[in-house]
Amino acid sequence: MDQADIPALLSRLASDEDAARKMAVFKLQSSINDPAFADVFISAGGLIILRRLIMTAGGNTLAYSLQSLTRVLEVDMGWEIFEGPTAGDLVERIVELVVTNPLVNILRGAMSILVALVSHSQSAPAPTSPTTSTAGTLGAAKAPGSFGFRALKPAVAVYPQFFGLVIQQLHSADHSLCANALMLINALIRDAVSNEGGQQRDGASGAGKSASSGEDWPKFIKKLQDLGLIKAVFNLMQSSALQDLAHPLLEFQSLTKLLLRKWKEVKVDVEKPEHRRALKGLHLSSAPSRDLKDLGSTNPIARIEELLENGKKGSRKHNPEKWRRLGFETESPAMEFEETGFLGMMDLTDYVRRNEDNFQKMLLEQSTKPLHERCPIARASLAVTLTLYEHFDCDKSDWEDVRGYQLTDADHQDKLFRPLILQWSRIHTAGLHAFFRLWKATGAEQSDFDKVAELMRILVEQVIGQAGRTKDVMEVEEELFEYECSRLRELQMELLELSFENQWGQHLYQVRDVLKQEALTFIKEQRVRCLLQGSWFQKPAPRKESRAAADAAANGGGPGGVGNRRAANGTLWRYVKLSHNRRYLHWADFALRTAQEPSLDSLAEKIDLRTISSVVSNVSTTSNDDAKSGVSDPTLKMQPNGNGLGGAAGGTKHLAKITIFSFVESDSNGHLSDHDDSEHPKEQPLLTLHPINHSLASEWLDGLLMLLDQSPITSETNKMTKLVEDYGMKIRLLNVRMEAAYAGPPPGAGEVPSREGLDDDYWYDI
Structure with missing residues (x-):
């Protein structure tokens, strides 16, 4: 709308015909948010007519009037409408509309005006002259107490149910009305906690203390909470209407933090x-x-x-x-x-x-x-x-x-x-x-x-x-x-390790390397001790086509005769044990598994560890299922390998298989003959073991590999190594005190000792 049309607009706004007033104020609400238009409108006395409409009109005319006043306040103009002797009547009228009017469009406009009225006390400068106003001037001088909660207090005294009805609007299905109600509550809380000092100073003029005084703001907040404010906002934060209410909800959350901060800053004093x-x-x-x-x-x-x-x-x-x-x-x-x-x-x-x-x-x-x-x-x-x-x-x-x-x-x-x-x-x-x-x-x-x-x-x-x-x-x-407390302890150790890693990353890596070697040494000794203790192994039953060969072997002599006759009928037991000097692997076959472990002297066969060229097995190196379930499979899973060493047949269950190889035609000293010293010498199996459970397979396979100075490969051994390493790290971290971590090195640390008075005559005492 052109500024030249303002006189005609004002004439229609003051008309006695409701239809003319309604059309005029409808057009006004879409134009008055232009500062230039608003300046001319206010200069021409438009605020007086707009105030009269708000005080007397109803229906859509009242809704458009409230919207017009809201928009002129949004451009920081028209504040003088709340000054002077009639300001209290206007505020009371708007509060009355919030309390008594059921129409959503009127409630939205009334609450928007109250939000602006309460919020203006936090942004407007303090008055420097007596109450005067000049039409069209931004930020005109204001009378003390014209804005903030003080402006609402007389009207709220007339309508004490005001706060309860505003909070009740938080349950409204109209998201815009709900947002306006929450913004009004935010403005009241912000004014209460931010202007406590200034309001107390203003109270010296005789107006008395308000809810925003330093002494009374906690009571004001408690009153809102008792009316169900917290529950209503909590439900809004968890509702699907979050997008439409994001701004006021975030402000309320921020004000909640502000209230907690202010309560924390209040010192406990037994004199109070x-x-x-x-x-x-x-x-x-x-x-x-x-x-x-x-x-x-x-x-x-x-x-x-x-x-x-x-x-x-x-x-x-x-x-x-x-x-x-x-x-x-x-x-x-x-x-x-x-x-x-x-x-x-x-x-x-x-x-x-x-x-x-x-x-x-x-x-x-x-x-x-x-x-x-x-x-x-x-x-x-x-x-x-x-x-x-x-x-x-x-x-x-x-x-x-x-x-x-x-x-x-x-x-x-x-x-x-x-x-x-x-x-x-x-x-x-x-x-x-x-x-x-x-x-x-x-x-x-x-x-x-x-x-x-x-x-x-x-x-x-x-x-x-x-x-x-x-x-x-x-x-x-x-x-x-x-x-679970145990899970908390695990998280605590992980966080502690991360914090120290950030602080001492390079040093921790070095410590981990040392701990890994110590863990490998410890696990190697444990595995070798299992070999020194000795274990029983079981062979699967032979195939039918090999029965004849088994029977022929059963008629032969030698220490394996009894065992071979037993093999022809079923199961063959084999006992293997490492010698005390850790140089020979002794073994023998038995028809039955005895309760007492065989002595080393009763094991007729032996293998010199120096003659072993490799140890091959079909034992799985990952065992993911076992790791998840925590239960060992007594028959183990088959793991195909490139050497074609599958599990032995003859049963419904496939047993694990560990095969010890040696180079062909090695002499008694463990060296190859000259004619076999080729680039790829041939290997032959010396001994085959069938462990009866997963743990035994892991102990013997990794134990043999470690004796040959090779790395362990089974998941069980690797998990044990990692466990020992982690425990070592945790023990070291728990022994570190906080003051030692951040206090720096002790006095004298890092100084190179003097060699004064020393000569080259030194030795190591072993």
């Missing part, structure tokens, strides 16, 4: 009545004396006031462990809230109030234990408060991260929106119960408090940190209480 009552309530809830046994379900705070009024002295008896029995370190509890401030006291008193019976039972249970084994309940509560405060980054505003994320991505939404912060009290209680469980499960003592607190921090990161946006808070509470 509220703080003193809270501490006294903690003491009374622990049932310290006979006078308080009749409390039952009575409110401890009310009981305190009753005792003070009646002048009873019984509860004032001094107990030398009055506060230490509750889990404080000293008898001056106010000092121990230094880190957490009033937030820590709120969390502790809220836990005691909601779990008074459990609190008293736990105190009684702890009193039966030695002092150093007792779980300090108060310290645990403060530790959980700090853990949650750090986990949710309460010192950091969410607005710092918004630009880097796309709200349409579900993963980014889970990173940005953290509805569990709105369930602070429940999460703190669940975390405290988890702390008690960790304390008991680990058998901790008071000197281990920091270690349990570290486990608690890892638990919070795993459960709360990985919880999705839509995860129910009850599931989170259950996971916190049921999470």
